[in-house]
Amino acid sequence: MNGVRYFHAKSDRSGSFVRPHNLNQGISLLEALESRYKSDSTKDEEDEMYVLSTSNQRVSVQLLGKDQIQDKLRRFDELTSVSLPYMGISSPGIPSHINNTVPNIKELDLTGNLLSEWKDVGTICEQLPALRTINLSNNLMSPYKTNIPILKIIQVLVLNNTGVDWEQVELLRQSLTTIEELHIMGNNISRILPGSSSMVQGFDCLRLLNLENNCIDEWNEIMKLSQLRCLEKLYLNKNCLNSLFYPDNNERYESEVTCYKPFQNLCRLLLGNNNIDDVASIDSLNSFPNLVDIRLSENPITDPRRGGVPRFVLIARLAKVQILNGSEVTPRERKDSEIRYVRLVISRLHTSPEEIKQHPRLYELKKIHGIEDERPSSGTTVPQTISSGLLSITLNCVGASMGEKPPLTKKLPATTTVGKLKSLCESFFKLKSMKLKLYLQEEGSPFPLMLDNDTSSLMDLGIGNDSIILVDEEGS
DSSP: OTTOOOOOOSSTTOOOOOOGGGSOOOEEHHHHHIIIIISOOOHHHHHTOEEEOTTSOEEEOOOTTHHHHHHHHTOGGGOOEEEOTTSOEEEOOSHHHHHHHOTTOOEEEOTTOOOOOHHHHHHHHHHOTTOOEEEOTTOOOOOOSSSOOOOTTOSEEEOTTSOOOHHHHHHHTTTOTTOOEEEOTTSOOOOOOOSSSSSOOOOTTOOEEEOOSSOOOOHHHHHTTTTOTTOOEEEOOSSOOOOOOOOOTTSTTSOTTTOOOTTTTOOEEEOOSSOOOOHHHHHHGGGSTTOOEEEOTTSGGGOGGGTOOOHHHHHHHOTTOSEETTEEOOHHHHHHHHHHHHHHHHHHHTTOGGGGGGOTTHHHHHHHHTOOOOOOSSSOOSOHHHHTSEEEEEEEEOOTTSOOOOOEEEEEETTOBHHHHHHHHHHHHTOTTOOEEEEEEOTTOSSOEEEOOTTOBTTTTTOOTTEEEEEEETTO
């Protein structure tokens, strides 16, 4: 107005001029408590408690034990967990009244309120000596430089969608002396900025760090977290990472004082929905000392439709993984996956020997499972010890217009191609007039793998004994 800038909006069209009398000034924490836990339900609210009968008539529902529950919730001095989301809280109220009213709160959810000042958060925490968990998600917190709030008792701090960046996290660090879980999702964080060195220091009790849904695109930024000694779980889903690595002995990520290895105690790493597209990144996960729970779903490298690798290859390449993409890797699945992977690699090596460098676990797995690799003597491109066997394959019709057909288990040569198998299915199930699609049903995988190359053999695809192939029709 008249060349004067009164504020900076967060983005285009994200700011407005509003008349003061139209603004909601908010209420205090104590007022929200009274409204949430002591007010009786209105007639309109009770009228909304109903189910529809078979004749589509409303039948009122009465909450069993409602009076006893409400009576318990009204005894503020006994409350240990309080949820006040989207109540319009903008201030703590009179500080001393908070402690006198709800002295035993351990968990406090303030999601989606109007809090913005850290001094108000500090006041709330100071007045609640039993508080251990506080959720401030969707409160737009103002940056601060001084007067760091007292948060020394907090063990779980949730700051999702608050605008808090890593620079502010570093300023909070000296106050978060007992923090065990820190959640900072959706804050547009692209860089990890340590306070006084090249590595993030302190956070001596931090076990879980949630950085999901941010903008981190360089693994070097994540390596700045590698000296957090108690860190067990690191959540990086929905970032922009293209690759990852584990440093070798020549790279200076190891603590010079204690010989502490990078990510020494990390056991869970979630990397779903990034841009990882190389198997070298997958193989590097073997170098993390204690990593057993990994999520890689929704990355190019794990999407066979985009040239990625299927679940069995991931399991075979990841020697220590016990949980992959949220599903347990059973001993049976590991054995089957590793044998299938070796079979697949051996079939390829005879035509592309240089590919051996891309499979660092091949010799180890051949030794574990006693698989021999005999070179063909003339013309053939298939190892004799593998190709000579028959595979037990169960074929299961799933097409909508195929009718109910019982599954068939057949002994097939490992050299059978996908195209040949389609022809056999037409004969087995009398499906002459249909164009077929075949899918491999894999243990632990939410979706079957489409077998779309008619020239690939069962061995080329790493399909092993007792596999299940789904028979569908095109266009279904």
